[in-house]
Amino acid sequence: xxxxxxxxxxxxxxxxxxxxxxxxxxxxxxxxxxxxxxxxxxxxxxxxxxxxxxxxxxxxxxxxxxxxxxxxxxxxxxxxxxxxxxxxxxxxxxxxxxxxxxxxxxxxxxxxxxxxxxxxxxxxxxxxxxxxxxxxxxxxxxxxxxxxxxxxxxxxxxxxxxxxxxxxxxxxxxxxxxxxxxxxxxxxxxxxxxxxxxxxxxxxxxxxxxxxxxxxxxxxxxxxxxxxxxxxxxxxxxxxxxxxxxxxxxxxxxxxxxxxxxxxxxxxxxxxxxxxxxxxxxxxxxxxxxxxxxxxxxxxxxxxxxxxxxxxxxxxxxxxxxxxxxxxxxxxxxxxxxxxxxxxxxxxxxxxxxxxxxxxxxxxxxxxxxxxxxxxxxxxxxxxxxxxxxxxxxxxxxxxx
Ligand code: HAM
Numbered sequence: 001x002x003x004x005x006x007x008x009x010x011x012x013x014x015x016x017x018x019x020x021x022x023x024x025x026x027x028x029x030x031x032x033x034x035x036x037x038x039x040x041x042x043x044x045x046x047x048x049x050x051x052x053x054x055x056x057x058x059x060x061x062x063x064x065x066x067x068x069x070x071x072x073x074x075x076x077x078x079x080x081x082x083x084x085x086x087x088x089x090x091x092x093x094x095x096x097x098x099x100x101x102x103x104x105x106x107x108x109x110x111x112x113x114x115x116x117x118x119x120x121x122x123x124x125x126x127x128x129x130x131x132x133x134x135x136x137x138x139x140x141x142x143x144x145x146x147x148x149x150x151x152x153x154x155x156x157x158x159x160x161x162x163x164x165x166x167x168x169x170x171x172x173x174x175x176x177x178x179x180x181x182x183x184x185x186x187x188x189x190x191x192x193x194x195x196x197x198x199x200x201x202x203x204x205x206x207x208x209x210x211x212x213x214x215x216x217x218x219x220x221x222x223x224x225x226x227x228x229x230x231x232x233x234x235x236x237x238x239x240x241x242x243x244x245x246x247x248x249x250x251x252x253x254x255x256x257x258x259x260x261x262x263x264x265x266x267x268x269x270x271x272x273x274x275x276x277x278x279x280x281x282x283x284x285x286x287x288x289x290x291x292x293x294x295x296x297x298x299x300x301x302x303x304x305x306x307x308x309x310x311x312x313x314x315x316x317x318x319x320x321x322x323x324x325x326x327x328x329x330x331x332x333x334x335x336x337x338x339x340x341x342x343x344x345x346x347x348x349x350x351x352x353x354x355x356x357x358x359x360x361x362x363x364x365x366x367x368x369x370x371x372x373x374x375x376x377x378x379x380x381x382x383x384x385x386x387x388x389x390x391x392x393x394x395x396x397x398x399x400x401x
Pocket of ligand 1: 079
């Protein structure tokens, strides 16, 4: 038997009802904020992710599903959505339209990670990207929207926030940090590698010894330039005014290179080790970096599997019709009647001739509100026998009426 690949899973019915429930309600919320649906390909040129997410990141450095296609192009399955959205934004010249443009997307992402609870090799994200607004009130808007989504699904979470600085304050900070790392002995091999490729990543190290060594290190949040500090203050003020609780986490550096200024994650204690349910931040330089006109931008992505793990779909009340035949001869009349009913209602047909009892049982299992049958009597009288499974009453309806 051929099985699904490691780290990849089928989501079958009825489990997939959760996915539909999530997409429908999340879409309704983001549309209230002016986000519009767009889609980009799952397969992209590898260079796109190397340039945006960054070669020093684990996502690009270790986890890409990368291969050479039949046309000898170096391609990969997208490990995340933002890079493709920005590529399409530039390719479609949306960067020249000006104004604020807000888009959402959802679909599968691929990372060759070690599978564990909440971590898959194929997983799904729901992402939102807002282009053209540098005002930190848009950061607050995005965070409030994400909070509204998580609150809708009754998720328990903590919001962690940091500012990653900008091209003015980050390079001098990086220098200070590298000097500190050079002077301090005992960091793990990963940290020493990070020191060379992207030093601020050391803050992300999970090794407790490295975290201990980092305690006296220079910190980003005390090294911001005046603009980054003022933008961060404006964001915090807006969150305070809207009663959003948050924790400042100077170790939050995110796993992708394109961020500047605001970075955030929503983490949940209900999730175990892989506790980030959503993450995002500002990426004001990425459009330019992918050859577009300078365009500030901010966005986030929700890990759909992680969120679905924490929600229940409310019971759906009985609805629609179940149509069944009691004799062979009634099948055609039943088929016609079912199609007519479907103009107004959901109708499930059963083609097998069964007893009334069996049809009633099947209608109950299908969660139908009405069970409609035709037998020899009904056929002769040109009527349909209908039982309301909620009110428990029965009626005869004229066929063709
Ligand atoms: P990310 O933090 O890499 O950000 O991923 C976002 C979310 O995807 C995570 O918080 C997590 O819930 C989920 N996720 C990540 N990896 C896995 C996995 N292997 N299995 C299951 N779920 C996973 C991004 O991808 C950015 N593109 C977000 C963004 C959008 N930033 C700005 N705009």
